[in-house]
Amino acid sequence: MTAIPILKQREQQIYEKGEAKDGRPFDMACDRHSLAGSVSQRACVFCGSRVVLYPIADALHLIHGPIGCAAYTWDIRGALSSGPQLHRMSFSTDLREQQVIFGGEKRLYQALCDLIDAYRPAAAFVYSTCIVGIIGDDVEAVCRRVSREKGIDVLPVHSEGFRGTKKDGYRAACDALFKLVGTGDTVGIQPASINILGEFNIAGEAWAIRDYYERMGVQVVSVMTGDSRVAEIRRAHGAALNVVQCSGAMTFLAERMTAEYGIPFIRASYFGIEDMAKALYDVAAHFRFDPTLQERAETLVRDAVNGIMPELLRIKADLAGKRAAVYVGGAFKAFSLIKALRLLGMRVVLAGSQTGNSDDYQTLRDMCDPDTVILDDANPLELSKYVIEKGADLFIGGVKERPIAFKLGIGFCDHNHERKISLAGFEGMLHLAREIHTTVTSPVWRFAPFRCKKE
Numbered sequence: 001m002t003a004i005p006i007l008k009q010r011e012q013q014i015y016e017k018g019e020a021k022d023g024r025p026f027d028m029a030c031d032r033h034s035l036a037g038s039v040s041q042r043a044c045v046f047c048g049s050r051v052v053l054y055p056i057a058d059a060l061h062l063i064h065g066p067i068g069c070a071a072y073t074w075d076i077r078g079a080l081s082s083g084p085q086l087h088r089m090s091f092s093t094d095l096r097e098q099q100v101i102f103g104g105e106k107r108l109y110q111a112l113c114d115l116i117d118a119y120r121p122a123a124a125f126v127y128s129t130c131i132v133g134i135i136g137d138d139v140e141a142v143c144r145r146v147s148r149e150k151g152i153d154v155l156p157v158h159s160e161g162f163r164g165t166k167k168d169g170y171r172a173a174c175d176a177l178f179k180l181v182g183t184g185d186t187v188g189i190q191p192a193s194i195n196i197l198g199e200f201n202i203a204g205e206a207w208a209i210r211d212y213y214e215r216m217g218v219q220v221v222s223v224m225t226g227d228s229r230v231a232e233i234r235r236a237h238g239a240a241l242n243v244v245q246c247s248g249a250m251t252f253l254a255e256r257m258t259a260e261y262g263i264p265f266i267r268a269s270y271f272g273i274e275d276m277a278k279a280l281y282d283v284a285a286h287f288r289f290d291p292t293l294q295e296r297a298e299t300l301v302r303d304a305v306n307g308i309m310p311e312l313l314r315i316k317a318d319l320a321g322k323r324a325a326v327y328v329g330g331a332f333k334a335f336s337l338i339k340a341l342r343l344l345g346m347r348v349v350l351a352g353s354q355t356g357n358s359d360d361y362q363t364l365r366d367m368c369d370p371d372t373v374i375l376d377d378a379n380p381l382e383l384s385k386y387v388i389e390k391g392a393d394l395f396i397g398g399v400k401e402r403p404i405a406f407k408l409g410i411g412f413c414d415h416n417h418e419r420k421i422s423l424a425g426f427e428g429m430l431h432l433a434r435e436i437h438t439t440v441t442s443p444v445w446r447f448a449p450f451r452c453k454k455e
């Protein structure tokens with residue numbers, strides 16, 4: 001097969017770890033706008049903000065823009081709520097030609113008033129999309145007016161898709177959240193207390209993580225934003241520590257809470273045995289004034305690992321030596337997945353992210369095996385090229401990577417917001433191993449056209 005070429009302008013965002021290249025300084029380009037015409041896998045600013053805010057279950061989420069933007073998030077995601085389900089409704093102002101020409105403020109005002117009257121939300125988020133940025137609607141003014149008239153917080157989210165990268169969407173969401181933080185009371189919050197940031201309760205993962213911390217004796221004041229409520233977010237400034245998952249999404253909020261309320265933060269990942277255990281131990285270490293937290297964490301980890309290890313070892317026997325491609329939103333998740341896949345005897349041959357920064361890529365480079373390809377803001381052609389060239393047996397990614405894997409005739413595991421199976425925590429590690437085992441060892445790949453041609 002002829003080698004698949006890559007675009008010249010993309011070369012600096014692709015790195016192959018190898019003996020020959022390791023002589024030159026590692027300086028991978030990242031944090032830049034996607035190259036026009038390259039068909040980036042990266043989602044837009046609006047999507048970034050929705051990822052962060054959408055799981056707030058008792059809030060109204062109104063997308064100010066054409067209906068197409070709303071379709072992007074129409075109940076396809078797995079963020080669960082233990083109570084209200086309002087977050088699953090993707091409301092849109094459905095802007096059309098007339099509003100694009102004459103402005104969409106009246107329609108926004110009317111939609112907000114009608115929806116607030118109908119659903120009585122605890123707060124409302126209004127997402128600006130590309131067209132709103134172009135026509136220049138004064139979304140702030142409309143939100144202020146409705147907030148005054150209806151007596152609830154109506155928060156504009158400046159997430160016009162073209163404003164930057166998905167990371168700018170995270171920042172816009174954190175700006176909106178920060179307006180809520182500090183507006184509630186902090187009565188009853190104990191000294192060993194945390195906020196869990198960047199955990200979105202996909203398939204109930206936040207419930208498992210929250211349960212671990214509570215079994216250790218740590219109070220969880222809020223989860224932002226998995227299964228969260230507006231009232232919880234309002235009192236989040238009373239927690240003693242912020243535990244931030246995901247490298248990009250909520251670090252902005254954690255930094256602002258440090259500056260404004262003096263709350264320190266640590267980073268954590270809940271994927272894989274090693275990182276999950278570390279997330280618990282790091283919190284225990286922070287509250288070292290209570291040594292029982294550490295003792296309970298050790299017991300919890302020991303029992304949980306003993307419970308899943310026999311099956312993991314059985315699965316490992318089938319997966320040993322298989323190759324995996326990993327392309328995810330945040331690089332922090334990629335770190336955890338590399339460790340988790342190694343535990344299963346697998347080798348990562350491609351690792352990439354949509355939003356990694358230079359520190360993230362340095363870490364990826366250090367932890368990857370020789371010959372691993374590292375990609376920033378990749379496109380389908382590049383991913384296909386390296387999956388083929390590196391002989392991957394498995395692709396771990398999201399909804400946009402799934403067709404690439406299936407077209408190439410290899411196993412796929414969904415590790416994005418659409419997944420319906422919990423992959424975090426100790427139980428999640430077992431689910432991940434089972435998922436990978438099922439897909440990689442499936443006999444169906446023998447019949448994939450790409451494989452048939454090779455054989």
Ligand code: SF4
Nearest residue numbers: 044046069129130161
């Ligand atoms: S905000 Fe812009 S880029 Fe994002 S989905 Fe809407 S039109 Fe597309």
